[in-house]
Amino acid sequence: MLTNKCAVVVTDGMENSLLPSRFGEKATSTLLQYVLDSVWTVADEILVIFDEDPGLPLIEAISPFGVKVAIDRDGSSPLSRIVAGFKATHAEDCLVVPSSAPFIKPNVIFQLFESVKGFDAAVPKWRSGKIEPLLAAYNKKAFLRAAARSKKKTVLSSLIEKLSSVSYVDVEKFLKPLDPELYSFFRVKDERDLRKARRIAQSRPR
Numbered sequence: 001m002l003t004n005k006c007a008v009v010v011t012d013g014m015e016n017s018l019l020p021s022r023f024g025e026k027a028t029s030t031l032l033q034y035v036l037d038s039v040w041t042v043a044d045e046i047l048v049i050f051d052e053d054p055g056l057p058l059i060e061a062i063s064p065f066g067v068k069v070a071i072d073r074d075g076s077s078p079l080s081r082i083v084a085g086f087k088a089t090h091a092e093d094c095l096v097v098p099s100s101a102p103f104i105k106p107n108v109i110f111q112l113f114e115s116v117k118g119f120d121a122a123v124p125k126w127r128s129g130k131i132e133p134l135l136a137a138y139n140k141k142a143f144l145r146a147a148a149r150s151k152k153k154t155v156l157s158s159l160i161e162k163l164s165s166v167s168y169v170d171v172e173k174f175l176k177p178l179d180p181e182l183y184s185f186f187r188v189k190d191e192r193d194l195r196k197a198r199r200i201a202q203s204r205p206r
Contacts, residue, residue: 005113006091007043009035009067010081010134011050014188015099016058019201030058031188031197034102036065042109043095047088049081078134079156083147086140093117095137102197103183103204104135108175112137115174120146120163124171124185131168132185133157 014031021027029037032048039046046067053071062069072084082096093116095109112135115122120142124132133156146162147154160166169175176182188197 004091005043005093005095006045006047006085006089006140007039007095007097007109008082008085008089009039009046009048009097009099010078010085011048011054011099012078014194015054017188017194017197019102019198030061031102032058032099033061033065034201035097035099035104036062036067038104038106039095039097039109040065041106042113045089045091047085048099049085051081077155079147079154079159082156083144086138086144089140091140093137094140094143096134098134098187100188101135101184101186102188103186103200105179105184107178108184111175111178112169115167115169119165119167121160121165122167122169123160124175125168126171131157131160132171133160135185 017031018028019031019034021029036046046065048062048067048069050069050071051073059069070084070088072081074080086094093113095112097104112122116137116139119139121136121138123136142163146159150159150162183200188194
């Protein structure tokens, strides 16, 4: 059976960090659970790629989302983990999303999947010219072909330049109407970001 839309969640070491749960005043959820709660409503299949054993507690926490887990032990970069995820699915189109983006909105995910149709990639782009390759949709076959031709240390943004057709999705024009605060692009990279994420989580309706 062909899976049309797969989400590949790339972990980055912050996935176990806790935020106030959406489902109760005193409960907590991991960043990864927040991401999965948005992704599962849109994707037909979800793969979570770790670079080491995530441990049983986290596996049990994410199992209700029906995810598949893979470990890329040789993965020294997000690109390596993305390739491992793409090779593990039969999907035609794959969304890449980092586990450090807890507030990504399902309608932003849906728009990226829609935007990749007929293209090798659909990559959000800011007016400054900055792109968001770690929150983007790709045609799996085209991506893997480009990755196979690249050096092992190639960064993701450079690989995109090797794709034949890329749909750059204007963040302010097309995605901001779907996410006015643009929290889909908020990343938790350190403790300071985590404190901000907790404030955002507490202020959002559950």
